[in-house]
Amino acid sequence: xxxxxxxxxxxxxxxxxxxxxxxxxxxxxxxxxxxxxxxxxxxxxxxxxxxxxxxxxxxxxxxxxxxxxxxxxxxxxxxxxxxxxxxxxxxxxxxxxxxxxxxxxxxxxxxxxxxxxxxxxxxxxxxxxxxxxxxxxxxxxxxxxxxxxxxxxxxxxxxxxxxxxxxxxxxxxxxxxxxxxxxxxxxxxxxxxxxxxxxxxxxxxxxxxxxxxxxxxxxxxxxxxxxxxxxxxxxxxxxxxxxxxxxxxxxxxxxxxxxxxxxxxxxxxxxxxxxxxxxxxxxxxxxxxxxxxxxxxxxxxxxxxxxxxxxxxxxxxxxxxxxxxxxxxx
Amino acid sequence: xxxxxxxxxxxxxxxxxxxxxxxxxxxxxxxxxxxxxxxxxxxxxxxxxxxxxxxxxxxxxxxxxxxxxxxxxxxxxxxxxxxxxxxxxxxxxxxxxxxxxxxxxxxxxxxxxxxxxxxxxxxxxxxxxxxxxxxxxxxxxxxxxxxxxxxxxxxxxxxxxxxxxxxxxxxxxxxxxxxxxxxxxxxxxxxxxxxxxxxxxxxxxxxxxxxxxxxxxxxxxxxxxxxxxxxxxxxxxxxxxxxxxxxxxxxxxxxxxxxxxxxxxxxxxxxxxxxxxxxxxxxxxxxxxxxxxxxxxxxxxxxxxxxxxxxxxxxxxxxxxxxxxxxxxx
Numbered sequence: 001x002x003x004x005x006x007x008x009x010x011x012x013x014x015x016x017x018x019x020x021x022x023x024x025x026x027x028x029x030x031x032x033x034x035x036x037x038x039x040x041x042x043x044x045x046x047x048x049x050x051x052x053x054x055x056x057x058x059x060x061x062x063x064x065x066x067x068x069x070x071x072x073x074x075x076x077x078x079x080x081x082x083x084x085x086x087x088x089x090x091x092x093x094x095x096x097x098x099x100x101x102x103x104x105x106x107x108x109x110x111x112x113x114x115x116x117x118x119x120x121x122x123x124x125x126x127x128x129x130x131x132x133x134x135x136x137x138x139x140x141x142x143x144x145x146x147x148x149x150x151x152x153x154x155x156x157x158x159x160x161x162x163x164x165x166x167x168x169x170x171x172x173x174x175x176x177x178x179x180x181x182x183x184x185x186x187x188x189x190x191x192x193x194x195x196x197x198x199x200x201x202x203x204x205x206x207x208x209x210x211x212x213x214x215x216x217x218x219x220x221x222x223x224x225x226x227x228x229x230x231x232x233x234x235x236x237x238x239x240x241x242x243x244x245x246x247x248x249x250x251x252x253x254x255x256x257x258x259x260x261x262x263x264x265x266x267x268x269x270x271x272x273x274x275x276x277x278x279x280x281x282x283x284x285x286x287x288x289x290x291x292x293x294x295x296x297x298x299x300x301x302x303x304x305x306x307x308x309x310x311x312x313x314x315x316x317x318x319x320x321x322x323x324x325x326x327x328x329x330x
Numbered sequence: 331x332x333x334x335x336x337x338x339x340x341x342x343x344x345x346x347x348x349x350x351x352x353x354x355x356x357x358x359x360x361x362x363x364x365x366x367x368x369x370x371x372x373x374x375x376x377x378x379x380x381x382x383x384x385x386x387x388x389x390x391x392x393x394x395x396x397x398x399x400x401x402x403x404x405x406x407x408x409x410x411x412x413x414x415x416x417x418x419x420x421x422x423x424x425x426x427x428x429x430x431x432x433x434x435x436x437x438x439x440x441x442x443x444x445x446x447x448x449x450x451x452x453x454x455x456x457x458x459x460x461x462x463x464x465x466x467x468x469x470x471x472x473x474x475x476x477x478x479x480x481x482x483x484x485x486x487x488x489x490x491x492x493x494x495x496x497x498x499x500x501x502x503x504x505x506x507x508x509x510x511x512x513x514x515x516x517x518x519x520x521x522x523x524x525x526x527x528x529x530x531x532x533x534x535x536x537x538x539x540x541x542x543x544x545x546x547x548x549x550x551x552x553x554x555x556x557x558x559x560x561x562x563x564x565x566x567x568x569x570x571x572x573x574x575x576x577x578x579x580x581x582x583x584x585x586x587x588x589x590x591x592x593x594x595x596x597x598x599x600x601x602x603x604x605x606x607x608x609x610x611x612x613x614x615x616x617x618x619x620x621x622x623x624x625x626x627x628x629x630x631x632x633x634x635x636x637x638x639x640x641x642x643x644x645x646x647x648x649x650x651x652x653x654x655x656x657x658x659x660x
Contacts, residue, residue: 048397057408062387067378067645078387078657082412259647271650307644314637315397317589320601327408 025205026213028178029094029255029305032169039148043166045141045313046159051134053124054080056325060117060163064092066310069259070170075267080125087233088267091260093308094253096168097212103249103265105218106239110164115156128156130323135159137323140316172256172305180302188302195299198292203284212253213303220248221265224285227278231266258304272297355535356543358508359424359585359635362499369478373496375471375643376489381464383454384410386655390447390493394422396640399589400500405597410455417563418597421590423638424583426498427542433579433595435548436569440494445486458486460653465489467653470646502586502635510632518632525629528622533614542583543633550578551595554615557608561596588634602627 034040046052047060063077063085064070070091072078077085087103095101101113117123118131135141136154145154148162177196179187188196199205208214218236221227227247236245249265262268263275276296280286288296318324364370376382377390393407393415394400400421402408407415417433425431431443447453448461465471466484475484478492507526509517518526529535538544548566551557557577566575579595592598593605606626610616618626648654 050395050398050402055408056404057392057402065380067642068380069647072380072387073648074386074655074657078385082657084658261648270648270654310642312397312640312642317399318403318591318600324600325404327404327412328414 024181025200025209026177026181027211028181029097029171029173029175029211031173032171034169036148036165038144039162039165040169041166041313042141042144042148043162043164044310045144045315046135046163047166048313049135049315051315051318051322051325052118052126052131052159054126054130054325054329055124055327057327058124060092060114063089063117063123066092066170066308069093069256069307070095071260073261075262077123079123080121083122085122087231087265088262090252091256092167093170093172094212094215094255095170097210097253098215098250099217100250103233103252104235104239105250110167111157111160114160114163114167118156131159132156133321134318134323137319137321138316170308172307175255175303175305177299177302178305189298191295191298192302193299195295195297196302198288198296199299202280202286202288204279204296207251207283208254212255214251214253214255217251218245218248219251219283221282222247223283225282227264227282229264229266229268231268233265235265254300255303255305256307258301272300276300354511355530355539356507356511357541358511359427359501359503359505359541361503362501364499366478366495368474369492369495370499371496371643372471372474372478373492373494374640375474375645376465376493377496378643379465379645381645381648381652381655382448382456382461382489384456384460384655384659385454385657387657388454390422390444393419393447393453396422396500396638399423399586399637400425401590403591405592407453409453410451413452415452417561417595418592420582421586422497423500423502424542424545424585425500427540427583428545428580429547430580433563433582434565434569435580440497441487441490444490444493444497448486461489462486463651464653467649467651468646500638502637505585505633505635507629507632508635519628521625521628522632523629525625525627526632528618528626529629532610532616532618534609534626537581537613538584542585544581544583544585547581548575548578549581549613551612552577553613555612557594557612559594559596559598561598563595565595584630585633585635586637588631602630606630 050056050059052059058080063072065072070093071089074089076087077089079085090103096110099105101107101110102116107113107116115128118126119128132155142154145158146152149158176187207217207219210216221235234246236248237243257272261272262270263272269275269278273293276293277288280288380386380389382389388410393402395402400423401419404419406417407419409415420433426440429435431437431440432446437443437446445458448456449458462485472484475488476482479488481488506517537547537549540546551565564576566578567573587602591602592600593602599605599608603623606623607618610618
């Protein structure tokens with residue numbers, strides 16, 4: 001992102017305080033302000049680094065693909081040795097706005113999250129030690145870490161910290177709905193405006209609010225009627241151990257929802273109209289008319305923001321000290 | 331690539347005619363000149379398009395990763411359902427300079443090559459019909475194809491033509507060795523200069539010549555001594571049916587060889603010194619001293635050029651008409 005862009009967005013988001021102050025439950029999402037571009041660049045390299053996986057084939061971007069809304073657009077992800085993941089991959093876009101990370105909130109922030117998949121045998125299938133050995137083996141990485149962390153050593157905390165710093169820049173500002181909130185009444189269609197009114201009137205905003213239109217709380221999936229799924233995930237219960245937390249998940253962001261299909265933690269629903277109907281039914285006990293659903297979807301589609309413009313990083317070559325990938329070793 | 335860059339490189343390559351005219355067997359590689367940026371942009375989208383695979387997970391870039399020298403840096407690639415590929419993935423960088431494509435030259439050009447992996451059950455595992463249905467389903471692609479091909483329809487020929495047009499831009503100019511050929515005698519070390527002299531004197535240039543330092547001919551792997559490998563690939567024999575073509579492969583480019591490990595068609599050798607020794611031994615019947623090998627490697631490392639600066643494309647969302655990915659279907 002160029003400097004001018006950052007500044008102009010910063011101005012817009014200052015202006016937007018007025019709009020947000022008008023008591024709208026959804027807030028304008030400001031563009032990322034990059035204060036440490038060297039750390040962001042290092043984090044970008046690591047985000048696209050397939051050598052953080054055992055196979056040398058899977059990077060963060062494999063399942064959180066910035067080309068496709070920050071997700072892999074699969075019901076559940078493909079991991080090491082083509083293992084089927086247990087849950088739908090959440091988008092990395094605007095993820096910093098979540099009160100915690102993962103569907104069950106078991107990681108307190110992006111840095112803690114980033115450590116998970118690297119060492120998960122079903123995802124990247126590596127170990128933190130080997131990931132560190134890999135990065136540490138390359139002089140180009142050594143120089144960047146020395147520069148960013150003022151340290152001769154490299155550890156997993158620095159690796160995940162840098163990845164998180166990059167991920168914090170993956171914000172999608174200036175969605176038509178943001179322009180609308182800023183006062184441009186022609187930025188969204190009348191249908192979308194009606195959808196937003198419905199979104200508030202029906203109670204969707206009680207969970208989907210804030211700058212990310214979600215991510216601010218946990219809620220039971222199937223609040224008034226059970227959600228039928230074959231997916232065994234139990235949500236917060238796995239973290240807290242409490243029976244009351246069974247099927248309680250982090251409320252997902254609805255920003256860029258047009259891009260982040262298939263929907264729900266089990267990735268079972270591909271169609272946004274169907275997802276809206278299901279939510280109205282099982283969370284709110286409401287039945288929406290066909291035109292109401294279309295209005296709601298028009299509103300949701302107005303939440304697609306400017307996607308990150310990422311120059312693909314060029315990664316340094318491996319050498320004799322770099323652990324070799326083991327794609328077929330098991 | 332910005333226009334100024336293209337022009338300045340074009341000027342350089344005009345100047346370079348003088349250098350090439352000095353009878354050096356290796357020629358300066360000019361930067362790509364983009365004449366149809368819309369087609370290149372469309373091709374870039376398709377190159378990064380995981381929905382050209384059955385799983386929705388594998389794109390051209392998966393095995394020809396522009397972040398890592400245009401290869402996956404694995405002995406053989408990972409395909410659909412984690413199948414092990416039969417041969418080392420050749421680099422997409424400067425691939426246009428090959429007299430044909432694939433190790434055995436079975437595709438006459440990049441366009442014909444691009445059609446292969448999409449429908450190969452061991453690679454992307456899709457069909458051309460489904461690939462076309464996928465692309466055709468999305469209005470954003472329809473508009474781009476209409477614009478580029480002046481056609482309301484989309485077919486596999488257009489898809490592979492656009493991919494090839496993008497791949498033709500993946501050239502890596504201005505390697506230190508190119509600057510040296512242009513007259514900057516300090517662009518490479520004395521060790522590299524000695525290595526280049528050896529490269530010519532020992533006969534390496536008889537196969538590795540031209541702008542890509544290879545790709546201009548077919549040659550038997552194991553010309554004077556047999557190459558020992560468990561890889562069953564028979565090279566040109568599979569194309570021509572002739573016994574004389576057994577183990578005859580396209581001579582690979584040595585541009586960016588520092589990045590395109592592991593080496594040889596079986597990807598069996600990770601270390602460039604070892605690869606040089608093996609080539610000298612089995613192709614030329616020569617034994618190089620330790621210092622000669624180091625000189626040769628210093629020369630080869632001077633062939634690493636400017637890597638492509640690619641802004642990651644943002645892909646349009648699927649819709650009800652888009653065939654759904656089937657990562658775990660079979």
